[in-house]
Amino acid sequence: MKKNILICLALLLAVSTLFVSCANTNTPAVTTSAPQGSESAAAPEATTGSDAFAVPGDLKFNDSTFNILCTAWMDNGINPFIYAEDSALVMDDAIYRRNAKVEDTYGVSLTTTDFFKSGASGASYLTKNRASGDAAYDGALMGVFDTSALAYQGYFLDLQKAPYVNLKNSWWDQNATADTSIYGQTFYTTGDISYADKEYTFGVIFNKTIHAEKKLEDVYKLSREGKWTIDVLADMCKTVSEDLDGDDKLTSADKYGMIVWDAMMTAMINASGNTIAAIKDDQLTLTLNNEQTVSVVEKFISLCQDQSVINFQHMDKGKTWPEMFESSQSLFLLEYLKALPLFRDGDLEYGILPMPKLTEDQDRYYCGLAGYQATMYAIPADCADEEKSGAITEALAYYSKEIVTPAYYEKTLKGKNVQDPDSAETLDIIFANRIYDLGLFYRVGQMSTQVGKLLANKSTDFASMYASYEQATQKDIDRINSFFESARDN
Numbered sequence: 246m247k248k249n250i251l252i253c254l255a256l257l258l259a260v261s262t263l264f265v266s267c268a269n270t271n272t273p274a275v276t277t278s279a280p281q282g283s284e285s286a287a288a289p290e291a292t293t294g295s296d297a298f299a300v301p302g303d304l305k306f307n308d309s310t311f312n313i314l315c316t317a318w319m320d321n322g323i324n325p326f327i328y329a330e331d332s333a334l335v336m337d338d339a340i341y342r343r344n345a346k347v348e349d350t351y352g353v354s355l356t357t358t359d360f361f362k363s364g365a366s367g368a369s370y371l372t373k374n375r376a377s378g379d380a381a382y383d384g385a386l387m388g389v390f391d392t393s394a395l396a397y398q399g400y401f402l403d404l405q406k407a408p409y410v411n412l413k414n415s416w417w418d419q420n421a422t423a424d425t426s427i428y429g430q431t432f433y434t435t436g437d438i439s440y441a442d443k444e445y446t447f448g449v450i451f452n453k454t455i456h457a458e459k460k461l462e463d464v465y466k467l468s469r470e471g472k473w474t475i476d477v478l479a480d481m482c483k484t485v486s487e488d489l490d491g492d493d494k495l496t497s498a499d500k501y502g503m504i505v506w507d508a509m510m511t512a513m514i515n516a517s518g519n520t521i522a523a524i525k526d527d528q529l530t531l532t533l534n535n536e537q538t539v540s541v542v543e544k545f546i547s548l549c550q551d552q553s554v555i556n557f558q559h560m561d562k563g564k565t566w567p568e569m570f571e572s573s574q575s576l577f578l579l580e581y582l583k584a585l586p587l588f589r590d591g592d593l594e595y596g597i598l599p600m601p602k603l604t605e606d607q608d609r610y611y612c613g614l615a616g617y618q619a620t621m622y623a624i625p626a627d628c629a630d631e632e633k634s635g636a637i638t639e640a641l642a643y644y645s646k647e648i649v650t651p652a653y654y655e656k657t658l659k660g661k662n663v664q665d666p667d668s669a670e671t672l673d674i675i676f677a678n679r680i681y682d683l684g685l686f687y688r689v690g691q692m693s694t695q696v697g698k699l700l701a702n703k704s705t706d707f708a709s710m711y712a713s714y715e716q717a718t719q720k721d722i723d724r725i726n727s728f729f730e731s732a733r734d735n
Contacts, residue, residue: 296414296415296416297414298639298643299409299411299639300351300409300636300639300640300643305351306351306352306630307352308352308353309353309354310353310354310383311353311354311355311356311383311384311633311634311637312356312358312381312382312384313355313357313358313382313383313385314357314358314371314381314382314384314385314386314387314625315357315359315360315361315386315387315620316359316360316361316366316367316368316370316385316386316387316391317360317361317367317387317388317441317618318364318366318388318390318391318617319361319363319618320361320362320363321361321583322359322620323440323441323444323583323620324359324386325438325440325649326340326344326357326386328340328341335652335656335657335660336649336657338652339648339649339652339653340649342648343641343644343645343648346644347637347640347641350640351636351637353633353637358370364617366388366390366391366394367387367388368387368395370382371395371400371625372400374627375400375627380625380628383624383625383628383630383633384622384623384625384628384634384637384641385622385623386438386441386621386622387620387621387623388619388620389619389620389685389686390616390686392620392623392686393683393687393688394688395623396433396623397687397724397729399728400626401432401433401623401624401625402432402623402626402628402631402635403430403432403732404431404432404434404623404624405426405431407624407631407634408631408632408635408636409632409635409636409638410624411639412434414639414642414643415646416436416437416438416642416646417435417437417642418434418435418436418679420678420679420681421434421621421679421681423524424524424681424682424683425524425621425681425683425686427524427527427528427529427726427729428527428726428730428732428733429527429733430732430733433621433622433623434622435620436646437643437645437646437649438638439622439645440649441619441620442614442619443582443653443676444582444583444618445582445583445614445615445619445620446581446612446615446619446675447509447512447515447516447579447582447614447615448580448581448597448598448599448600448612448671449579449599450570450577450579450580450584450585450595450596450597450598451464451576451595451596451597451598452570452573452575452594453596454573454594455573455576456481456596459481461484462477464481464596464598465596465598465667465671468598468599468671468674471602471605471607471609473598473599473601473602473610474601474602474603474604474605475513475541475545475601475602475603476544477601478503478548478577479544479547479548482548482554482576482577483502483548483551483553484502484553485500485501485502485575485576486499486501486502486551486552486553487499489574495552495555496561497560497561497563497565497568497574498563499574500573500574501554501555501569501574501575502551502575502577503548503554503576503577503579504554504555504569504570504575504577504579505549505555505557505700506556506557506558506579507556507698508615508616508617508697509545509700510542510545510546510696510697510699510700511613511616511685511696511697512579512600512613512615513545513601514538514541514542514696515600515611515612515680515685516541516599516600516601516602516603516611516612516613517537517538517540517541517603517607517611518537518607518608518609518611519532519533519535519538520533520680520682520683520684520685521533521682521683521684521685521689521692521693521696521718522682522683522689522718522722523682529683529687529689529725529726529729531684531718531719531722533684533692533696533711534711534715539707539708542699542705542707543707544603545700546700546703546704546705547705555569555575556700557569558701566578567584567587567588570588571587571591571593573593579600581615582597582662582675585597585658585662586662589661589662589664595664596664596665596667596671597663597668597672598671599612599671599674600612610674610675610678611678611679611680612675612678612679613679613681613685614681616685616686622638654672654676658672659672684718687721687722687725689718689721689722690714690715690717690718690719690720690721691718692714692718695710695713695714696710698710
């Protein structure tokens with residue numbers, strides 16, 4: 246009965262979408278990204294596009310399957326293309342309606358192949374697929390380590406040339422396309438087609454009760470005015486450090502200013518607007534070694550050396566980090582947004598802030614992604630039908646913006662996972678100012694691992710670490726650029 250109702254809704258949506266599509270065909274470009282220096286944004290994606298959906302409604306694929314490979318490096322990977330049968334959840338309804346719209350319009354049956362395993366690559370699915378000559382996958386949503394590694398081995402189509410795909414449309418994240426395109430080629434990106442990458446975007450969660458008890462300055466006001474910085478974070482953290490169990494040592498049983506983990510060192514570098522590697526003059530370029538990065542490392546690790554900060558990856562056995570934060574044992578928690586549902590149903594009063602700036606004069610806030618958890622979308626180069634892969638990919642992205650993104654962003658994130666309008670405003674800032682670090686994604690020279698080890702070892706000796714790994718990192722970058730340059734010229 247539920248599906249019959251939903252199908253009717255989908256048909257109604259089809260009629261309304263037709264009018265919307267026609268109305269938007271000749272509209273001027275709409276910019277939803279925050280301008281330089283702005284601390285707010287109007288939409289969850291920093292996207293600028295013509296919104297010209299160009300997949301014909303009469304294009305049919307004879308009831309064929311469209312199989313999407315979904316992999317992640319962690320057990321808690323997200324498949325944004327599946328839904329629970331007879332579920333009352335908003336997201337399940339939205340995903341079902343999006344899928345039904347695409348399936349009914351273009352004559353396909355959407356299926357997925359999942360591989361979510363902690364610390365393991367799912368890239369073998371594509372490599373085995375190519376070796377066997379079996380074109381089993383029409384699309385792929387894979388962990389960023391996999392998409393990056395496979396991209397410079399020729400496993401993906403250039404999305405800039407894929408039939409019907411228009412990355413300038415607003416349902417594709419323009420920040421992602423700009424940050425991941427080498428020599429003008431985009432072998433993977435993200436946008437409305439998936440909310441999985443959004444779940445693994447970093448932010449700062451804070452305990453409102455502790456904040457009030459310590460009579461600290463209004464952090465929302467600071468954030469809005471562009472004054473939320475590492476120095477402010479450090480000053481507030483150091484007001485909280487307490488041996489709750491009286492055993493004269495600080496463990497997971499005690500109270501802290503902040504809970505962190507090793508990956509937060511790269512996240513803090515990204516928050517300053519810097520990356521391990523980035524696109525410069527169309528090439529991947531090593532960008533890590535600069536005064537800002539050195540300053541971030543020194544400031545953040547100096548803070549993490551203080552007794553007010555605990556690294557949950559290296560703490561004594563006892564409570565887990567969610568248990569600690571739920572029990573009001575920390576003022577701040579640096580985490581990705583997928584952590585929010587862990588706290589929403591309890592008594593904890595919490596708020597959300599963007600990752601802090603390095604200094605107030607930084608042009609805007611930047612928020613990076615978790616390397617081991619985040620995923621990107623691509624089209625396998627050996628897909629059975631490039632026209633079908635391109636058309637269905639664009640359709641999934643377009644109808645996701647119409648149906649799934651509002652359910653995720655307005656009704657789930659803002660409607661369930663945040664507790665106040667200020668945090669909802671923060672989400673706008675976070676999503677409009679995401680930064681995609683190709684040095685992290687491509688794991689060049691294992692530099693990101695070494696940056697994390699600085700935090701693990703509480704060492705500020707960035708210069709020695711960088712000198713030790715610079716040559717290997719540059720070698721990886723040269724190899725990647727060589728492939729993309731060759732691919733461009735062929």
